[in-house]
Amino acid sequence: MEEVHIGKYAELVSFAVVRQAPEGFTPPFIQANVKIDEGPVFFSHIDGVVPKEDALRVGQRLRLVIKTIRRDSEDKEILAWAYRPLDEENN
């Protein structure tokens, strides 16, 4: 058995600007499916871009970030994975 780290880089499979948010989230935000370099496809938020239709393109390279995606009813931070465009960082 060997421990393997996965998911550091990914590619954008599909995304949508969600305008109807469940409790605890403030719309609009970007919901996406990302395919990590190791194969599997994940649900993820996209971080670091303005939530607009032209903010991203399918196939775009992404990098893993860990961020606070919301606060719970006791104002505690809820941490989760998210992905951020690589080229945003190069700009």
Place this chain on the structure above:
Amino acid sequence: MRDVVVAGIGMHRCGKFPALSLKDLGGHAVWEAIRDAGVDPRAIECAYVGNAAAGLLTGQEMVRGQVVLRWAGLGGIPIINVETACASSTLALREAWIAVGSGMYDIALALGMEKMFIGDTAKSIGIVATATDVEWITALGFQFMGMYAGNLKLQMERNGWTQELFAKVAVKGKRNGSLNPFAQYQTPQTVEEILSSRVVAWPLTLYMCSTMGDGAAAAIICSREKAQALGIQRPVHIRAQVTRASGFSDPRVHGQVHQEEETPTGPSGRNEIAYEAYEAAGIGPEDLDLAEIHDATAPAELGTYSGLGLCNPGDEAAFFLSGATQLEGTIPINTSGGLAARGHPIGATGLYQIAELVLQLRGDAAKRQIPGRRGTGPKVALASNGGGVVEGGAAASCATILTV
């Protein structure tokens, strides 16, 4: 398995019924089905009750079926509760089909029921998002409509589909719904009305999306021999029922929400569950007279055309625009109006699909009755239903084939 038939169906209208409880909705559908079949209710030997969300929505977490059927006057038989999100009542039908097909029972009841309007829409929407892994996905703010929107945008890019095309598909559903007395929305809508409704997640607007609804649908299932003995006039044969949960890289399972398969039409390739059902029934897509499909959003219907083998991948838009799937077409799709017009009381949807197909196959669909491919009435029908999402695909992908 011996031959199993639907002896009768019953529905409550889909809609927003603040004064009605699950008992009212479910009890109505059950008694309508009993009346339609003309069976003695005391002859029903077991019941399978599909419901998705009563636990969270109404607080009736346990013994839902027993509570509702007791109210309806049925008891003293095994009552089994079935939950698989939006496919709950297809699974209830499936279990009834197996119970009768195995020879264990001669007459079974399948019921699907859902009460979604509880006076707190945000809560209801949030609860629908529990049809996936709550630790992984729901906690991150996952929205089904966002997932569907992401899929559609891929298909727009690859196939040149437009938001206006999607609105036209929604217009078809609304027109069919306007002819269905059980539909939640019975008013036709124009392309302009659909496009100008509020954006849920672009390109999806409100009127393209499946509804929240209260409703219930039921079917009385029996063996062919029993149907003959009881003098059931127009039994509808359950020729095939296939259900699978998405697997790990299992090419047989992907349903309409699968994201990984690269095909000419984008992410939703061939519907292998439907093909498995065709094979089990000994038919092909060319034999279908009509189908009810799980259009959680009206435009999702387009992708299913090639998935079900009704047209070639990439030809979906032209196929739709030819009128083939309209009531007057060669293969009408969602004659009930589908999830956006007939309505989507999630745990009841599967049996609403079956009830619509039974009405059509018996020639009882009144204003929306289709003539069938040969003009002598439809003979072969498919229901395609999906429930929930787990990583990689649908939690339940279902295909049911009915024939007369």
